[in-house]
Each structure stands twice: as structure tokens, then as C-alpha cells.
Amino acid sequence: MERVPNVTRDDLAAAVRNPLAFIAARWTPDPRTVRRSALAALVMAVVIVGTGGAVRLTGSGLGCPTWPKCTDDSLTTTSEMGFHGIVEFGNRMLTYVLCAAVGWAIIAARSQKPYRRSLTRLGWAQFWVVMGNAILGGIVVLVGLNPYTVAAHFLLSTALIAIATVMWQRTREGDTAPRLLVGASVRQLVWVLVGVCLALIAVGTVVTGAGPHAGDSSEVPRMPLDWETVTKLHAVLAWIVVTLTFALWFVLKAVDAPRGPLARTRDLFLILLAQGLIGYVQYFTDLPEVLVGLHMVGSCLVWIGAVRVLLALRERAAEPAGVPGPAVETALSRA
Numbered sequence: 511m512e513r514v515p516n517v518t519r520d521d522l523a524a525a526v527r528n529p530l531a532f533i534a535a536r537w538t539p540d541p542r543t544v545r546r547s548a549l550a551a552l553v554m555a556v557v558i559v560g561t562g563g564a565v566r567l568t569g570s571g572l573g574c575p576t577w578p579k580c581t582d583d584s585l586t587t588t589s590e591m592g593f594h595g596i597v598e599f600g601n602r603m604l605t606y607v608l609c610a611a612v613g614w615a616i617i618a619a620r621s622q623k624p625y626r627r628s629l630t631r632l633g634w635a636q637f638w639v640v641m642g643n644a645i646l647g648g649i650v651v652l653v654g655l656n657p658y659t660v661a662a663h664f665l666l667s668t669a670l671i672a673i674a675t676v677m678w679q680r681t682r683e684g685d686t687a688p689r690l691l692v693g694a695s696v697r698q699l700v701w702v703l704v705g706v707c708l709a710l711i712a713v714g715t716v717v718t719g720a721g722p723h724a725g726d727s728s729e730v731p732r733m734p735l736d737w738e739t740v741t742k743l744h745a746v747l748a749w750i751v752v753t754l755t756f757a758l759w760f761v762l763k764a765v766d767a768p769r770g771p772l773a774r775t776r777d778l779f780l781i782l783l784a785q786g787l788i789g790y791v792q793y794f795t796d797l798p799e800v801l802v803g804l805h806m807v808g809s810c811l812v813w814i815g816a817v818r819v820l821l822a823l824r825e826r827a828a829e830p831a832g833v834p835g836p837a838v839e840t841a842l843s844r845a
Contacts, residue, residue: 545682552675567802668711696765
């Protein structure tokens with residue numbers, strides 16, 4: 511058996527002053543560990559959107575009627591609150607799982623050798639978005655599931671997924687200057703595609719805010735919009751995204767683009783087809799809860815697919831082992 515090293519008073523003081531540096535000095539994760547930690551954070555970001563949808567679709571949005579406690583007298587759900595209390599409190603507890611996943615990603619990125627500041631910043635960006643969204647989630651409860659705050663809650667989760675996707679991609683790259691793989695016109699087309707995808711998601715939150723699933727059995731205010739009209743606008747945007755993706759694939763083939771952008775565009779197109787099928791089925795079957803929940807998770811996958819197409823337009827070579835990469839700008843601006 512290996513002897514356990516003695517922990518001195520100075521070691522404890524260093525751990526208190528800067529625990530991340532303390533861990534990084536004593537642990538060097540395998541590159542696969544760093545990639546898996548980033549992927550775990552991304553997966554949890556999608557999972558918590560799915561469970562948040564379950565809260566809404568089961569009418570459990572006010573299962574815990576206050577925040578940060580579950581009731582005025584209890585931090586946790588009580589037996590009197592029944593099924594709805596369990597669902598809402600369970601979703602709150604999953605926030606801690608998400609925090610743990612993001613924390614693991616931060617620790618793994620900070621401990622990687624050579625140290626990559628850009629990767630660590632992406633981890634911290636996720637942490638602060640999670641904290642902000644947790645507070646916003648509390649506000650959603652305190653204002654009685656106001657549909658505008660619910661929409662903002664979902665859109666902030668969309669921002670978290672974008673950052674997590676970028677970090678996952680960056681764990682497989684170096685910090686060298688990006689090399690563009692396609693021309694300016696193709697990049698502009700992709701930016702338009704990403705912008706319309708974001709508009710599609712935003713209008714989707716309006717469809718939810720004006721639609722029948724208010725999130726609780728009590729009287730919850732809805733957005734004062736015609737649900738049918740907003741739904742049709744959402745469908746039009748979806749067809750625009752599908753058309754742009756289809757056109758992008760042919761453009762990439764025409765310019766003899768590398769395999770990466772073509773593969774990511776194909777993946778997005780397949781996700782869009784599945785998402786569109788779910789969307790139309792749920793519309794013509796009076797919005798069954800299961801399909802609405804699948805559609806919410808599908809919107810996350812569409813967004814991940816769009817971000818991955820954008821990231822596939824360039825590549826960054828990994829630095830030779832032992833050579834620290836330069837500090838770079840915030841990865842979202844240079845990705």
C-alpha cells in the first residue's frame with residue numbers, strides 16, 4: 511500500500527485560500543476525463559430543461575408555493591403537498607446535480623496540464639448562468655408563474671446549453687488561432703441559420719406562454735396573444751430553419767467543404783425532421799403532455815445542433831504536449 515502523504519498546516523491554508531489551485535497542483539486529469547466532465551455538464555443542462563418541462567406539464571409549478579423554502583415552514587416538501595410538491599421539489603434538487611456537474615467540469619478544466627484559461631472561463635460562465643437561473647426560477651414561483659418570467663427562465667437555460675456546447679467542443683481542441691474551413695459567404699449563411707434558430711426557440715416560449723399548459727391547476731396568467739397565430743409563426747420559422755439547413759448542406763457540397771461541417775449540418779437536419787414530426791403530431795392531437803415534453807427536449811437538441819454547425823466551420827490544432835497555450839479571448843467570441 512502507498513503511504514498517504516501528510517497534510518501540513520500550510521497545505522490546509524493553501525487549500526482554503528485557493529482550493530482549485532490546490533487540487534490542480536496535485537491532480538492532472540486525463541484528456542478524456544476533461545471531455546467527459548464537459549459533456550456531463552451539457553447533458554445535465556438538457557436534463558434539467560426536461561424535468562422543468564415535467565413540472566409545468568404535470569401542473570406542479572406551484573407544488574412548492576414559495577422560495578427558497580418549499581413552504582413558509584419547511585425547506586423540503588411535506589406529505590400534505592402530495593405529488594405536485596414532490597415533482598417541484600425534485601426539480602429544485604436537480605439544480606444541485608447540475609451544479610455538481612458544472613463544478614466537476616471547472617475542476618477538471620483548471621487541473622488540466624497545460625493550464626487553459628479559456629476553458630476554465632467557459633466552466634465559470636456556466637456556473638454563473640446556473641446561479642442566475644436558479645434565482646430567476648425562484649422569482650418565477652414568487653410571481654405565480656408569470657409567463658414572461660417562465661419564458662426568460664427557459665431562454666437563460668438556452669444560453670447555458672450554448673456555453674456548455676462550446677466548452678465540450680473546446681475540450682477537443684487546442685488554444686491556437688482558429689483556421690477557417692469555409693468562405694465568408696458560407697459563414698454568413700450559418701450565422702443567419704443560428705439567428706433564425708434562436709428566434710424559433712424564442713417564439714416557442716411565446717407559444718408555451720400563450721398556450722394551455724399554464725404549469726399549475728390554479729388560475730395562472732397567460733400571454734394575451736392568439737395561440738393559433740403564434741403557433742403558425744413558430745411553424746413558419748421552423749420551415750425556414752429546415753430550408754436553410756437543407757440549402758447549407760448543398761452549398762457545403764458545392765464548395766467541397768471538409769467532412770466536419772457536412773456531418774454537423776446533416777445531424778442538424780435529422781434532428782429538425784424529428785422535432786418537426788413531434789411538433790405536428792402534438793399540434794393535431796391537442797398537445798398531449800408527453801409529446802410537449804419531448805418537443806421541449808428536442809428544442810435543446812436543435813440548439814445544440816445549430817451551435818455545433820457554427821463551431822464546425824473552423825478548427826483549432828492542439829498544442830504539442832507540455833507547451834502551454836496562450837490565453838485567448840472569451841471562447842464564445844472567437845469560436
